[in-house]
Amino acid sequence: MDTFLLLSALILISGVMAAKFSNRFGLPSLVMFILVGMMLGSDGLGFINFDNPYTAQLIGIFALIIILFEGGLQTKFSTVRSVALPSLSLATAGVLITSGIVGVGTYLLFDITWLQALLLGAIVGSTDAAAVFAALKERNIKAKMGATLEAESGTNDPMAVFLTISFIELILTPDASIIGLIPSFFWQMGAGLVIGLVLGKVASFAINRIKLESSGLYPIFSVAFALLTYGTASIIDSSGFLAVYVAALVIGNSELVYRYSIFQFNEGFAWMAQILMFIILGLLVFPADLFTADVMIGGLILSAILIFVARPAAVWLSTIGMGYKMNEKLFVSWAGLRGAVPIVLATFPIVAGVEDSEFFFNVVFFIVLTSALVQGTTINLLAEKLKLMGPKKDTPHHSIELISMGKANAEMMQFKVDSDAAIVGTKLKDLNFPNKANISAIVRDENLITPYGETEIKSGDFLYILVATKYEKELKKVLEQKQKRTKEEA
Known part of the structure; x- marks a missing residue:
């Protein structure tokens, strides 16, 4: 043995x-x-x-x-x-x-x-x-x-x-x-x-x-x-x-x-x-x-x-x-x-x-x-x-342990902000998040940022959001909204 x-x-x-x-x-x-x-x-x-x-x-x-x-x-x-x-x-x-x-x-x-x-x-x-x-x-x-x-x-x-x-x-x-x-x-x-x-x-x-x-x-x-x-x-x-x-x-x-x-x-x-x-x-x-x-x-x-x-x-x-x-x-x-x-x-x-x-x-x-x-x-x-390489896979350099608190019915979500996301340029205090959702941390350019009301979301940010489980789908709808394109852009 x-x-x-x-x-x-x-x-x-x-x-x-x-x-x-x-x-x-x-x-x-x-x-x-x-x-x-x-x-x-x-x-x-x-x-x-x-x-x-x-x-x-x-x-x-x-x-x-x-x-x-x-x-x-x-x-x-x-x-x-x-x-x-x-x-x-x-x-x-x-x-x-x-x-x-x-x-x-x-x-x-x-x-x-x-x-x-x-x-x-x-x-x-x-x-x-x-x-x-x-x-x-x-x-x-x-x-x-x-x-x-x-x-x-x-x-x-x-x-x-x-x-x-x-x-x-x-x-x-x-x-x-x-x-x-x-x-x-x-x-x-x-x-x-x-x-x-x-x-x-x-x-x-x-x-x-x-x-x-x-x-x-x-x-x-x-x-x-x-x-x-x-x-x-x-x-x-x-x-x-x-x-x-x-x-x-x-x-x-x-x-x-x-x-x-x-x-x-x-x-x-x-x-x-x-x-x-x-x-x-x-x-x-x-x-x-x-x-x-x-x-x-x-x-x-x-x-x-x-x-x-x-x-x-x-x-x-x-x-x-x-x-x-x-x-x-x-x-x-x-x-x-x-x-x-x-x-x-x-x-x-x-x-x-x-x-x-x-x-x-x-x-x-x-x-x-x-x-x-x-x-x-x-x-x-x-x-x-053969020109078949895609975009570089982005991962945050800082490690934040994602957790699920089953008894508390809450989740810690990770979300990467793409350049065409509707929330780009929005201040945290202006976000239309569900009441039971809060951004706990932001990883930007290899730096860990403590968020507050005036913090502005930028393209490439990794958001760590604590959300009540029953509001998770509602939060995802907000996060996945895209920017409206103008006629010239279209």
């Missing part, structure tokens, strides 16, 4: 330091986490001898639930709605096209059956939510591009899981028919969507209605609903991952008490899940088996097919007539990162006992590393070259 606790501490500390240095060196954090796992494993420093695909699969699925949930919480409905059709097309037809092209390349490259080749194509067919969310976070990519990639990665797992499980079944049960498995896919997508919507509404209602003694219980309550959503969907053989992402979208776009606490807890929990997942997956692979001629040469060729042929073909064909420009399609093609999902899916054939599955696992692992290193390190550079 003492050794286990010590190693757990070392893993988490190593993961946090890896995240720190990944930004400094321009490497995706998942690469650093995987390298830490490989270094700690039996082929590295020998601290941990781990070779259990069952445990890795369990940890991977749990971590993906947490990561998808946090990503969904942070996503705005208004942004997703505008890219819903292309994202859904990429998540279904795009995965199918990618899997098919990579499957053909795998069949031509290795001495295996068609079903085995298509199985490997299915495993690497989907982009990865953990990798995409981490790569786009804090980067100033245009909202449309970020929303497309995040919505795709949050919803394309059902197709990849369906294809992977279907090909495993076809390999192990020769009498099975692919046509007979198609209704299962529509059930997984449809039921997963409905369960996510229903439990997302239930969770939002429950969080707001329940009166807990400690504010620290609300974030745990939200995570419990994420696990409940996945479990409920999985029990009826629908897509748990899709259900979790949809439920998180509903919860994140609802009015919540203790919103800041819930979001902050889930962000930290998602980081911990990501660290543990990638380090565990790094422990599962043995460098002596990974860095062999067959795996490296085959992995590099398949990576090239995936990055330069399969993914671009999938994006171009899946977004025909959907208003995407050439530079936008190029960026979406390049930013389709592979990560934890393909590695976790690569454990499915091992657990099922498919022939040559350990070799497939190593090839998939190598493809993921290549994708992360080649694509992940160049996302910002490509976005700049």
Whole structure:
């Protein structure tokens, strides 16, 4: 037990330091986490001898639930709605096209059956939510591009899981028919969507209605609903991952008490899940088996097919007539990162006992590393070259702890004043705020300002407003009003 606790501490500390240095060196954090796992494993420093695909699969699925949930919480409905059709097309037809092209390349490259080749194509067919969310976070990519990639990665797992499980079944049960498995896919997508919507509404209602003694219980309550959503969907053989992402979208776009606490807890929990997942997956692979001629040469060729042929073909064909420009399609093609999902899916054939599955696992692992290193390190550079960088993400340099006082029925809100906001230039004493709303602090140009009646609101200010919960919607209407434009400006 003492050794286990010590190693757990070392893993988490190593993961946090890896995240720190990944930004400094321009490497995706998942690469650093995987390298830490490989270094700690039996082929590295020998601290941990781990070779259990069952445990890795369990940890991977749990971590993906947490990561998808946090990503969904942070996503705005208004942004997703505008890219819903292309994202859904990429998540279904795009995965199918990618899997098919990579499957053909795998069949031509290795001495295996068609079903085995298509199985490997299915495993690497989907982009990865953990990798995409981490790569786009804090980067100033245009909202449309970020929303497309995040919505795709949050919803394309059902197709990849369906294809992977279907090909495993076809390999192990020769009498099975692919046509007979198609209704299962529509059930997984449809039921997963409905369960996510229903439990997302239930969770939002429950969080707001329940009166807990400690504010620290609300974030745990939200995570419990994420696990409940996945479990409920999985029990009826629908897509748990899709259900979790949809439920998180509903919860994140609802009015919540203790919103800041819930979001902050889930962000930290998602980081911990990501660290543990990638380090565990790094422990599962043995460098002596990974860095062999067959795996490296085959992995590099398949990576090239995936990055330069399969993914671009999938994006171009899946977004025909959907208003995407050439530079936008190029960026979406390049930013389709592979990560934890393909590695976790690569454990499915091992657990099922498919022939040559350990070799497939190593090839998939190598493809993921290549994708992360080649694509992940160049996302910002490509976005700049294609002129797809958005406005800089503004965050206040001063930290004010946002709080919800459930028993007092009050909230501390943070609001950034845009240049076209109607309140710009207005003195605090002239604001038409509800009676139970007061500005407690203003952060302006890295300075903390104590507000008083004559203080004038300026563009770029961060306002921290204490408001009674029942007046929150009324306050938001005032804050979100825009300046009236003159005829000359129009």
